[in-house]
Amino acid sequence: METAGFLPAVFFMSQAVTVGDPMSHNSSPPNPLTILITGASAGIGRITCQLLAKQKHRFILAARSKDKLSELEAELRAQGVESLAVPTDVSDPRALEALVKAGVDRFGRIDVLINNAGIECFASLDELPVEDIVQTIETNLTGAILLTRLVVPVMRQNGFGRIINISSIAGKHGPAYGAVYGATKAGLIAFTQSLRGELSPAGILSTVICPGFATHGGIYDEIVKATGKKTPSLLGGTTAETVAAAIERAIRKAPPEIMLNFPAMRPVFLFRDIFPRLGEMVILATTLKFLKRAASIRK
Incomplete structure (x- = not known):
């Protein structure tokens, strides 16, 4: 019986009572909140802004597409929501500095940071161009760290x-053909x-949100279009609306x-932690x- 992952977990759970509850801090949230969100122009980012705009929060919108950002900014302003669009490549440290400066100059504060920008990268590791590896790491992980x-x-x-x-x-268990992507998400x-x-x-x-395969574009739509098959139930599928609601909860x-394809994967991860080899076989x-098919479609 393999219990290497189980015993440390039990120990840390037993020690949890000695750690102060972070939610016990006396600070109260301002109203409205000033929210900086990357990857704001489409998908999860755009739908999150539309959801949170109902509460009349203020937004600093960051994404690479100037036109799409301008459209979103105009949409929010039409609802009486203050917003600032700042075209930004999160892989560029200087652009991140300019983004934060612009937001603080405009609103005087930043209360919520949503590191949402990311790119997918699925292929055999030895077939990935170096440029794609670097871009994925800089966009998905390094950019989030530097902006934070x-x-x-x-x-x-x-x-x-x-x-x-x-x-x-993918950050909870690195997927086959997704070594670089999984590494950034685990990071x-x-x-x-x-x-x-x-x-x-x-x-x-701080909160981390772990969705299953996004069903609002990208690789999911490409696979469905090419094969007519959806993701395996174990991987689950997550809509942008579900992620937006999770962000609001966070x-x-x-x-x-917050893991969003519960209950499918959480019991599997628990089983894998207790029985690593068997868990890996099940996954x-x-x-x-499916993952091999995804990699072949993305070539």
């Missing part, structure tokens, strides 16, 4: 902050955990992690064919 580093001092000044990182179930999970321990005493709470409740048996 810039925003934290702003949040510290006000004694309040929410940092929400959009990861993936976001660890990054969030570290931030939570480090920044909670300052009233800055702002209110600030849980450490591969149900996902490998």
Whole structure:
């Protein structure tokens, strides 16, 4: 019986009672919130803005597409929502500095950071161009880290902050043919955990959200169009609306992690942690064919 992952988990659970509740911090959220969101122009980002706009929060909108950002900014302003569109490539450190400066100059504060920008990367590792590897890491992980580093001092000044990182179930178990993508998403999970321990005493709470395959575009739509088949039930599918609702919950409740294809994967991950080899066999048996097909379509 393999219990290497089980015993440490039991130990840390037993020690949890000695750790202060980060939600016990006395800071109260401002109203309205000033929200900086990357990848705002489409998909999860756009729908999240549309949802949160109902509460009349203020937005700093970041994405590469100037035209789409301008459209979203105009849409929000038509609803009486203050917003600032800042075309930004999150893989560019100088662009991130300009983004934060523009947001603070306009609104004077940043209360919520949503690191949503990301790109997919599915292929055999030895077939991936170096440029694609670097771009995926810089966009999905390095950009989020550098942007958070810039925003934290702003949040510290006000004694309040929410940092929400959009990861993936690929970060919970690295998918075949998704080594680089999975590595970036796993990095976001660890990054969030570290931030939570480090920044909670300052009233800055971090949450990581792990959706299943997004059913609103990208590789999911390509596979369905090419094969007529949806993702395996074990991987699940997650709509942009579901992720947006999870982001809204994270702002209110600030849980450490939200996994969005529950109950499909959570019991599998628990089983894998207790029985690593058997768990790996179950995951591969149900996902490998699909992931191989995804990689072939993306060539």
